[in-house]
Amino acid sequence: MIEKNRWLMALAAVGVHICIGSVYAWSVYVKPIQEKLSWSLTDVTISFSIAIFFLGLSAALMGKFVEKNGPRVSAIIAASLFGLGTIGSGLAILMESKMLLYFFYGVLGGCGLGIGYISPVSTLVKWFPDKRGMATGLAIMGFGFASAIWGPTIKILIESVGISNTFFILGASYFVIMFLSALYLQRPQEGYMPEKFKKKVKEGKKKIKKDLQNLTLKEAVKTPRFYGLWIMLFINITCGIAIIGVASPLLQEVMGVSAIAAAAAVGLMGIFNGAGRLVWASISDIITRPAVYVIFFITQIVAFYMLPSISEIVVFQVVLYFIMTCYGGGFAAIPAYIGDIFGTKELGAIHGYILTAWAAAGLVGPLIISIVKDITGSYAQTLYVFAGFFIIALIVSLLMVFNIKKIKKQTV
Numbered sequence: 001m002i003e004k005n006r007w008l009m010a011l012a013a014v015g016v017h018i019c020i021g022s023v024y025a026w027s028v029y030v031k032p033i034q035e036k037l038s039w040s041l042t043d044v045t046i047s048f049s050i051a052i053f054f055l056g057l058s059a060a061l062m063g064k065f066v067e068k069n070g071p072r073v074s075a076i077i078a079a080s081l082f083g084l085g086t087i088g089s090g091l092a093i094l095m096e097s098k099m100l101l102y103f104f105y106g107v108l109g110g111c112g113l114g115i116g117y118i119s120p121v122s123t124l125v126k127w128f129p130d131k132r133g134m135a136t137g138l139a140i141m142g143f144g145f146a147s148a149i150w151g152p153t154i155k156i157l158i159e160s161v162g163i164s165n166t167f168f169i170l171g172a173s174y175f176v177i178m179f180l181s182a183l184y185l186q187r188p189q190e191g192y193m194p195e196k197f198k199k200k201v202k203e204g205k206k207k208i209k210k211d212l213q214n215l216t217l218k219e220a221v222k223t224p225r226f227y228g229l230w231i232m233l234f235i236n237i238t239c240g241i242a243i244i245g246v247a248s249p250l251l252q253e254v255m256g257v258s259a260i261a262a263a264a265a266v267g268l269m270g271i272f273n274g275a276g277r278l279v280w281a282s283i284s285d286i287i288t289r290p291a292v293y294v295i296f297f298i299t300q301i302v303a304f305y306m307l308p309s310i311s312e313i314v315v316f317q318v319v320l321y322f323i324m325t326c327y328g329g330g331f332a333a334i335p336a337y338i339g340d341i342f343g344t345k346e347l348g349a350i351h352g353y354i355l356t357a358w359a360a361a362g363l364v365g366p367l368i369i370s371i372v373k374d375i376t377g378s379y380a381q382t383l384y385v386f387a388g389f390f391i392i393a394l395i396v397s398l399l400m401v402f403n404i405k406k407i408k409k410q411t412v
Contacts, residue, residue, distance in 0.1 A: 003188075003189075004184065004186055006127040006128060006188075006194065008184060009123070009124065009127050009184065009185065009186070010124060010127075010128075010135055010138050010139065011181075012120065012181040012182070012184040012185050013120030013121070013123070013124055013138070013139035013142070013181070013185070014138060014139055014141075014142035014181075015142075015177055015178065015180070015181030016075050016078065016079075016116050016119065016120055016139075016142075016178050016181045016182065016185075017116070017117070017120070017139050017140060017141075017142035017143040017146070018142040018143070018145070018146045018149065018177075019079075019082065019116070019146070019173075019174040019177050019178050020078070020082055020112065020113045020116040020117060020143065020146075020174075020178075021142060021143035021144065021145070021146025021147065021150075022146050022147070022149075022150040022154075022170070022174070023048070023051055023052070023055075023109070023113060023146075024143075024144075024146055024147035024270070025146070025147040025150040025151040025154055026047070026048045026051075028150075028151050028154045028155055028158075029044070029154065029158075029163070030044050030045070032158050032163050033093065033163060036093070036163060037093070037096055039098065043098055046098075046102060046106070047089075047101050047102055047105045047106050048105075048106075049106075049362065049363075050102055050105075050106025050107065050110060051105055051106045051109050051110040051113060052110065052113075052358070052359060052362040053106075053110065053359050053362065053363070054106060054107055054109075054110025054111050054113070054114060055110050055113040055114040055117065055355070055358065055359065056114065056355050056356045056357075056358050056359025056360070056362075057110075057114065057356070057359060058110065058111040058113070058114030058115055059114035059115070059117055059118050059351070059352040059355040059356070059358075060114075060352045060353050060355065060356045061352070062074070062111075062114065062115050062118070062352060063118060063217065063346075063348050063349030063350070063351065063352025063353060064217065064346070064349045065115075066115065066118055066119055066122070066348040066349070066352070067122070067346050067347075067348045067349050070123075070185075070186070070187055071119045071120055071122075071123040071182075071185040071186065071187065072182055072183065072185045072186060074115055074118075074119040075115075075116060075119040075120065075178065075181065075182030075185050076179060076182045076183075077112075077115055078112045078113075078115040078116030078119055078178060078182075079112070079116070079174070079175050079178030079179045079182055080112070080175070081108050081109070081111050081112030081115065082108075082109055082112025082113065082116060082174055082175070082178065083112070083171050083172065083174050083175025083178070084104070084108055084112075084171070084175075085104045085105055085107075085108035085109030085110075085111075085112055085171070086104075086105070086109060086167055086170055086171030086174055087104075087167060087168055087171030087172065088100065088103070088104030088105075088108060088171075089101055089104045089105040089109070089167045089171070090163070090164040090165065090166070090167030090168045090171065091104070091164070092104055092105070093163050093164045093167065094164045114352070114355070116178065117143070117355070118348050118351050118352050118355070119182075119185070119348075120139055120185055121136055121139060121140070121335045121347075121348065121351060122335070122339075122344065122347040122348035122351060123185060123186070123187055124136055124138075124139055125335060125336060125339045125344055125347055126187060126188050126192065126344055127188050127192065129192070129193055129197070130193075130194065130197045131282075131285055132285065132335075132336035132339055132340075133281035133282055133283075133284040133285040133289070133332070133333055133336040134278070134281055134282040134285055135336075136281055136332055136333075136335040136336050137277050137278040137279075137280070137281025137282055137329075137332035137333070138278055138281075140277045140281070140328075140331050140332040140335075141274050141275070141277040141278040141328075141332065142274075143277075143331075144270070144273045144274030144275075144276075144277050144328045144331075145270070145271070145274035147270050148267075148270050148271060148274070150170070153170075154166060154170070157169060157170070209340075211339060211340060211341070211342070211343040211344070212340060212341040212342070212343075212404060212407055212408065212411075213341065213342060213343060213407070213411075214342070214343030214344075214345050215342045215343060215345065215346070215350075216345060216346050216349075217346045217349040217350050217353065220342045220346070220350050220353075221353065224399075224403060225341050225342075225400060225403055225404070226342075226350070226353075226354070228396050228397075228399060228400045228403070229334065229337065229338065229341075229354055229400075230354055230356075230357050231357075231392075231393065231396050232293055232297075232330075232393050232396055232397055232400070233330060233331075233334055233354060233355075233357040233358070233361075234357035234360055234361050234364075235389050235390065235392060235393040236296065236297075236300075236326070236327065236330035236393065237327070237330065237331075237357060237358055237361035237362075237365070238361040238364050238365040238368070238386075238389065239300065239304065239323075239327075239365070239386040239389055239390065240323070240324070240326070240327030240330070240365075241361055241362060241365035241366065242365045242366070242368065242369050242382065242386055243320070243323055243324070243327070243383075243386075244266075244269065244324075244327075246369055246379045246382065247262070247265065247266050247269060247320065249262075249379055250307075250379045250380065251265055251316070253378070253379055253380065254307075254308060254310075254316070254379075254380055255311075255313050255316055257313065265317060265320070268317075268321065269320065269321065269324045270324075272321040272322075272324040272325050272328070273324045273325070273327055273328040274328060275325065275328070276324060276325025276326060276327065276328035276329040276332075277328040277329060277331060277332035278332065279325065279329065280292060280296075280325060280326070280328070280329025280330075280332060280333055281329060281332035281333045281336065284333045284336060284337075285336075288340075289333055289336060289337040289340055290337075290397065290400055290401045290404060292329070292333055293330075293333070293337075293397045293400075294394065294397050294398065294401070296326045296329065296330060296393075296397075297390050297391075297393045297394035297397055298394060299322070299326065300323060300326055300387075300390045301387050301390040301391055301394065303319050303322060303323050304323070304383045304384070304386050304387035304390060305383070305384065305387040306319060307319055307320070307380075307383050308380035308381075308383050308384070334351070334354060335347065335351050338350050338351055338354065341404060368382065368385065368386075369382050372385055
């Protein structure tokens with residue numbers, strides 16, 4: 001077998017993620033669809049909600065399939081589903097059918113999202129035993145940055161060729177990029193180590209970090225650590241989605257900025273979301289994954305509590321952007337964390353199950369915001385609720401540290 005270049009493997013993973021990450025640019029379609037078809041905001045937004053729900057569902061259900069059949073087959077299926085889902089969405093707009101849009105963009109596209117999300121990640125963990133966090137952060141960074149690429153592209157295409165043709169063009173483009181990326185994806189040989197790293201290990205300059213345990217999905221879900229990871233990810237995403245959802249009105253309400261300035265700040269949030277995925281995941285390689293999550297939660301308790309009382313616009317934005325790096329970083333560090341404590345035997349399957357936290361957070365986050373806003377009449381008050389959530393997440397992350405130490409002692 002000809003050994004492939006692991007950095008090209010990472011690039012192929014980015015190719016898959018940068019296409020499926022276009023789901024974050026859905027809001028660009030909303031107004032044009034509303035204006036063309038006279039649908040309500042709810043009618044159009046349901047498509048996005050269904051897609052995120054099926055992302056979580058398919059990631060959980062197809063995790064075992066990904067592990068069994070490998071990243072190439074899985075990513076090709078993801079390319080077919082996501083490409084077809086996007087092209088079918090164009091057909092739904094032509095036929096003015098909500099149900100077709102929900103099926104193509106929500107169900108088919110959502111399944112493509114879930115399978116495409118987990119397909120390259122467990123493979124990269126195996127190709128980068130020396131830099132697990134950085135490798136997964138690199139791929140998942142593509143997902144975070146995607147809206148910055150596709151958002152303007154969608155806007156330009158809609159203005160020049162119309163909504164349906166935009167879906168047709170992008171669906172074909174996503175399929176080609178994802179399919180070509182999928183062809184390069186491949187698992188490394190068992191026990192793979194890059195030559196430089198292998199040499200340093202032989203010379204005693206580097207130590208191979210042993211995984212805490214090497215468990216199957218069935219074994220992993222019986223441990224408290226699995227539920228610890230789930231709760232941590234759920235709270236981090238719930239609060240992150242909340243801040244994304246209310247950032248614009250919050251800036252206008254608390255800081256008194258204009259709608260245009262608030263929109264520009266929201267655009268910048270996407271860049272920090274993407275950058276945080278690579279930066280925090282790389283940091284986790286140095287200071288360990290449990291330490292990074294403890295830092296996430298301590299700093300965000302302070303950030304969410306402080307945000308409503310900050311009167312200086314620059315400070316407000318700095319805190320807001322920091323929260324976004326933690327939101328992105330939480331996604332990126334989780335696959336490497338799973339590898340550390342459960343091993344790589346069925347990492348894709350375990351990751352898929354953990355990602356159900358994303359689907360749940362997508363439903364819970366906006367619901368909490370609307371309830372608290374209705375009761376208090378203020379977006380600012382919702383941030384205190386989320387600061388309380390982070391206290392729970394911090395307690396769970398510390399319990400994870402103690403649990404890991406206890407198992408390490410037992411296995412010595």
